[in-house]
Amino acid sequence: MIYTLTVNPSLDYMIKLDALRIGEIQRTSEEEIIYGGKGINVSRMLQHLGLSSIAYGFVGGESAQMYVQGVIGEGIHASFLPVKKGFTRINVKIFADQETQINGQGPQPDATELEEMLQRLSQLGQGDILVIAGSMQSSIPDTYYAQIVRMLQANGALCIVDTSNAALLHVLEEKPFLIKPNIQELEELFRCPMREGILFSSMQALQQKGVKNVLVSCGGDGAYLLDEQGAIYYGKSAHGIVVSTIGCGDSMTAGFLYGWLQHGDYKEAFRMGLAAGSASAFTYGIAKGEAVKQLADQIEIEILRELDKN
Structure with a gap:
């Protein structure tokens, strides 16, 4: 089975403008809400190609219910973990003469919630594939992805990682598949x-x-x-x-x-x-x-x- 992990998913408010004029009130020519996050995008593309997956991630606050319902409504199997602090972020993506993005902070899982996610992922094993994608919130240690990869590969699962900076450096030590x-x-x-x-x-x-x-x-x-x-x-x-x-x-x-x-x-x-x-x-x-x-x-x-x- 294929699984994806998005620790910081987002409601992406996509808007089109003729031009972005700072300091002025403008009206959109088109707008759409997309249930985003790098791992969710992977699950979505896999679904479009005919492969099913289960999407893991952290959600929080009043925006969590809308996000979870939206993902499930697309036919993506979801296993999101609610956290107490923060809320599922709402990102603004502006398409005008240039592409501009404003990204929120997202929910902040604590040590107990991080451990609960590890327990969920520990069930993956031989024949399973986990795609870990995206940056991490400030409350998550840089070593968290590496910890997941170490645990899953010991179980016989394959891990694919798309991240950057310190989190990527730590992951390298665990020798992921891709x-x-x-x-x-x-x-x-x-x-x-x-x-x-x-x-x-x-x-x-x-x-x-x-x-x-x-x-x-x-x-x-x-x-x-x-x-x-x-x-x-x-x-x-x-x-x-x-x-x-x-x-x-x-x-x-x-x-x-x-x-x-x-x-x-x-x-x-x-x-x-x-x-x-x-x-x-x-x-x-x-x-x-x-x-x-x-x-x-x-x-x-x-x-x-x-x-x-x-």
Whole structure:
């Protein structure tokens, strides 16, 4: 079974304006509420591709009920843990001449609630896959994701992690199946611009820590994959009109997982990841499965280094 964990989900209030004029009263031309969060986006894309998952996460306050009902209403199986402090955040996403995002703080789980989530996740084992995605609230220790990965991999489960900064550094020590940083997160981690040569050496440095596969998204410039056999791939994003970048990285993670489960092949997994990320860039929200599969044939994968046969 596939599971996702979103420790800080959100109600995303998506609005379109002709132009954003600071200090003025404006009216939206379009608006929509999306039940967001990186892990939830992964669950949503997996659902669109025909794979079911169970979504875990923390919720709180008066906004929690609306969020949980909305996720369940989409047909996503949910197992959210209510917390006492804070509330499920409401993020504002503004689409005008530029894309602007204002993100809230979210609920603040205490030590007891964090332990309860660990107990829930401890039931996962052989044959299960957990996708952990997103940043953590200030009340959650930087080592929390690493603690989860250590526990689940000891049980025989596979872990995929999409996070950044200190949380990512701690996760590396636990040798997850896949990490998916974006290019900006790698630059923050290594404190230097990611030109191609430096990018490859950085990906290899992450793999030397024990991570099996490193998938790096580069927005409109495509993505790179270093697989556990040592092969390096580059793929271009599909051609199209970019409508929104929100959820593209999460869609790529879901598409990669779908492709790997369907084909057992990293090149095809990479192709599906790029197709899913591109398809979501061409729509508001997470793209439908049919759009992803149509784009997959357009994705060109270049092998930059053959697999290590030693």
